[in-house]
Amino acid sequence: MRLSPDQLIIWQYGFIKLNSTIVTTWLLMAVLVIISVSITRKLNSDTRISRQQHVLEVIVLGIVKQIQEVGLNQPRQYLAFIGTLFIFICSANLCSIIPGYDAPTGSLSTTTALALCVFIATPLFGIRQQGILGYLKSYLQPSPLMLPLNIISELSRTFALAIRLFGNIMSGTMIVAILLTITPLIFPIMMNLLGLLTGVVQAYIFSILATVYIAAATSRPHEQKT
Amino acid sequence: MIIDWFTVCAQILNFLILIWLLNRFLYKPILNAIDEREYRIASQLEEAARIKAEAQRERLDFEQKNIHFEQQRSQQFKAAIQHAESERQKLIEQARQETADLKQQWLETLSCEQTRLNQHLRQRIEQEVFNIARKTLHDLSSTELEDQITTVFIHHLHTQARQLNSQFNTINSRNSAQAIIRSQFTLSENQQSAIKHALNDITQQPLTAQFENSLSRSCGIECVIGSHKISWTLDDYLDSMESVFGDLMQETVTNNTTDATTESANTH
Numbered sequence: 001m002r003l004s005p006d007q008l009i010i011w012q013y014g015f016i017k018l019n020s021t022i023v024t025t026w027l028l029m030a031v032l033v034i035i036s037v038s039i040t041r042k043l044n045s046d047t048r049i050s051r052q053q054h055v056l057e058v059i060v061l062g063i064v065k066q067i068q069e070v071g072l073n074q075p076r077q078y079l080a081f082i083g084t085l086f087i088f089i090c091s092a093n094l095c096s097i098i099p100g101y102d103a104p105t106g107s108l109s110t111t112t113a114l115a116l117c118v119f120i121a122t123p124l125f126g127i128r129q130q131g132i133l134g135y136l137k138s139y140l141q142p143s144p145l146m147l148p149l150n151i152i153s154e155l156s157r158t159f160a161l162a163i164r165l166f167g168n169i170m171s172g173t174m175i176v177a178i179l180l181t182i183t184p185l186i187f188p189i190m191m192n193l194l195g196l197l198t199g200v201v202q203a204y205i206f207s208i209l210a211t212v213y214i215a216a217a218t219s220r221p222h223e224q225k226t
Numbered sequence: 227m228i229i230d231w232f233t234v235c236a237q238i239l240n241f242l243i244l245i246w247l248l249n250r251f252l253y254k255p256i257l258n259a260i261d262e263r264e265y266r267i268a269s270q271l272e273e274a275a276r277i278k279a280e281a282q283r284e285r286l287d288f289e290q291k292n293i294h295f296e297q298q299r300s301q302q303f304k305a306a307i308q309h310a311e312s313e314r315q316k317l318i319e320q321a322r323q324e325t326a327d328l329k330q331q332w333l334e335t336l337s338c339e340q341t342r343l344n345q346h347l348r349q350r351i352e353q354e355v356f357n358i359a360r361k362t363l364h365d366l367s368s369t370e371l372e373d374q375i376t377t378v379f380i381h382h383l384h385t386q387a388r389q390l391n392s393q394f395n396t397i398n399s400r401n402s403a404q405a406i407i408r409s410q411f412t413l414s415e416n417q418q419s420a421i422k423h424a425l426n427d428i429t430q431q432p433l434t435a436q437f438e439n440s441l442s443r444s445c446g447i448e449c450v451i452g453s454h455k456i457s458w459t460l461d462d463y464l465d466s467m468e469s470v471f472g473d474l475m476q477e478t479v480t481n482n483t484t485d486a487t488t489e490s491a492n493t494h
């Protein structure tokens with residue numbers, strides 16, 4: 001049994017290889033871009049808009065609202081990063097309803113990549129917002145003695161992000177596979193539906209945690225106290 | 227180790243590309259459309275507010291104009307009422323004047339008509355009385371009316387003989403005396419001779435008598451000597467009767483005029 005879609009290698013040349021994770025990601029990217037282009041090509045700024053545009057506007061504005069509610073005052077600056085995280089993870093998880101589909105988020109490599117992106121993006125946003133010294137000072141808060149703990153916290157939460165998403169998605173896939181061998185009729189369907197819910201929730205959790213990390217990195221120390 | 231670092235790097239690259247693609251084809255167009263719509267709605271709301279303010283201002287302006295128009299209309303209405311009242315008074319006065327003129331004209335016409343009617347009536351009555359008297363006298367006493375009138379006239383001449391004499395004396399001192407005897411009917415030879423004889427007896431002087439059948443106004447005989455005139459006619463009787471008729475007609479006209487005036491006042 002494959003624990004990760006990385007193990008399904010389609011093409012390999014030296015250390016360069018195309019596995020199922022990369023190919024599925026490309027397909028997802030293509031689908032997302034095609035859908036986006038097909039809808040935004042006929043955008044209308046009038047008060048009467050199409051249903052597709054309405055759905056996209058609801059999704060985008062919902063993400064913006066969530067970012068703002070977490071505490072980022074200029075949510076549009078972070079929309080591309082956080083919104084892409086949510087849309088990619090959510091679509092990758094929801095597509096698991098398709099037979100034969102291996103969710104890229106079921107790969108620890110993908111979740112690690114996403115967690116690393118959050119791990120890199122958080123200090124970048126923090127430095128852009130309050131400067132490098134201001135950001136580095138945040139590691140000394142509330143006391144310089146907390147510096148090691150703050151660094152460990154940064155690493156551990158990144159590791160937790162990756163493991164949490166990977167574990168949930170991989171476990172869901174594994175449970176469905178096991179149930180298919182035990183009770184092939186009703187239970188796999190129920191677990192698949194549960195997996196869809198879990199996938200959406202995990203996408204939301206991953207995105208909201210990334211937002212919280214960025215918000216913590218971009219907020220001033222006195223703002224954090226309040 | 228289930229982490230494939232090449233895949234990690236590839237997925238990081240894929241994720242960055244996906245960020246760029248979605249930002250290029252999804253977020254920016256959607257946010258731009260939303261911003262444009264919000265701007266358009268804000269512009270429309272601002273335009274609506276401007277139009278509303280302008281409408282409010284025009285409404286106030288219209289109300290002020292309406293008030294001014296109402297005041298002007300009221301003033302013009304009052305002026306029209308006053309003008310109509312003065313015109314009414316003027317027309318009433320003119321109507322009164324015309325009524326008075328018509329009344330005066332009517333009264334004059336009535337008076338003329340009354341005079342003409344009186345004359346006509348007088349002539350008819352005189353004629354009828356003359357005819358009745360002649361016939362009655364002829365039937366009762368086989369006497370002609372003309373003879374009786376002549377007799378009465380001669381008696382009348384004798385009654386006024388003194389005045390007639392003095393008049394003759396005054397005339398004779400200047401010219402020869404001439405008497406003009408006028409009658410409505412033609413005097414016969416005997417009647418003329420009797421009158422002439424009576425005049426000669428009264429005056430004791432030769433007298434030239436000229437008989438004329440030119441007395442057309444009333445029945446009777448008159449004698450003119452110089453500026454003196456002696457006559458016997460039915461005029462006195464007819465004048466009395468005319469006076470009675472005149473009083474009666476005047477009373478009738480007065481009653482009719484009073485009734486007409488009362489009716490006119492009730493109509494107003």
